[in-house]
Amino acid sequence: MSESENSWNLLEQWFPELSPEIWQQLKEYTALLREWNEKINLVSRKDMDRLETKHLAHCLTITNILRLMPKAQILDVGTGGGLPGIPLAICYPQARFTLLDSIGKKVMVVEDMVQRLDLKNVEIRRGRVEELPKKKTYDFIIGRAVTALPTFFGWVSNKIRKGARNSPANGILYLKGGDYTEELKSSGLHPAKVWNLDESLPQAGLGEKYLIHFKI
Known part of the structure; x- marks a missing residue:
């Protein structure tokens, strides 16, 4: 069995609820990401051998906790x-x-x-979150190691839609590496819940990684 096949077998064991159709599209996506990463540095080149078991697995941990209603809006x-x-x-x-x-x-x-994957449920925008229309709101706003948590919260906290029946409750879902408590000490922010991803998926060897939910 090749290293690539072994990686996908591991992922399917870690996330058994995902369908074969989803796995096929995820494979196509990682192939495109590798193709583009040869031209533009999107993911650290030293991580490319572990793209599936490190970066993709990190993102897929969100599927263990997130349940979305039809037409939910995610930024x-x-x-x-x-x-x-x-x-x-x-x-x-x-x-x-x-x-x-x-x-x-x-x-x-x-x-x-997105075009080559034929994803009809995706819109791409260039700009900063502060430049988005003020009245536009989302069920969840997601970030992955974008900036310090208080800064991110300040950018997006007024863009959360209230009242939808998603689980967990509408808010911010932030993927953070390292000690998040230091960033929050002087901010007055209190997460609704924090998942230790290395504990929930120890086989992936993600290290000190957290998924942090702020309920608005």
């Missing part, structure tokens, strides 16, 4: 190479995803990948 801030927005859009075809980044070449790459 991925600082999407970079489409992580976590594209994998989540593949896993939640009933929801609508907006992928936002301020760097033009990354937006161009994500547009190409």
Whole structure:
């Protein structure tokens, strides 16, 4: 068995609820990400051998806790190479995803990948979250190591839609590495829940990684 086949077998063991159709699209996505990463640095080149078991697995941990109603609106801030927005859009075809980044070449790459994957539930925007229409709101705003937590919260806390029946409750879902408590000490922010991803998925060897939920 090749290293690639072994990686996908591990992922399917870790996330058994995902369908064969989803796995096929995720494989197509990682192939496109590798293709583009040869031209533009989207993911650290030293991580490419572990793309599936490190970066993709990291993003897919969200599927263990997130249950979305039809037409739920999700904003991925600082999407970079489409992580976590594209994998989540593949896993939640009933929801609508907006992928936002301020760097033009990354937006161009994500547009190409979304088009080639034929993802109809994804919109890509170039810009900063502060520049989005003030009245536009989302069920969840997701970020992956974009900036300090208090800064991210300040950018997006007024863009959360209230009252939808998703689980967990509408809010911010933030993927954070390292000690998040230091960032929150002087901010007055209190997460609704924190998941230690290395504890929930020890086989992946993610290290000190957390999924943090702020309920608005």
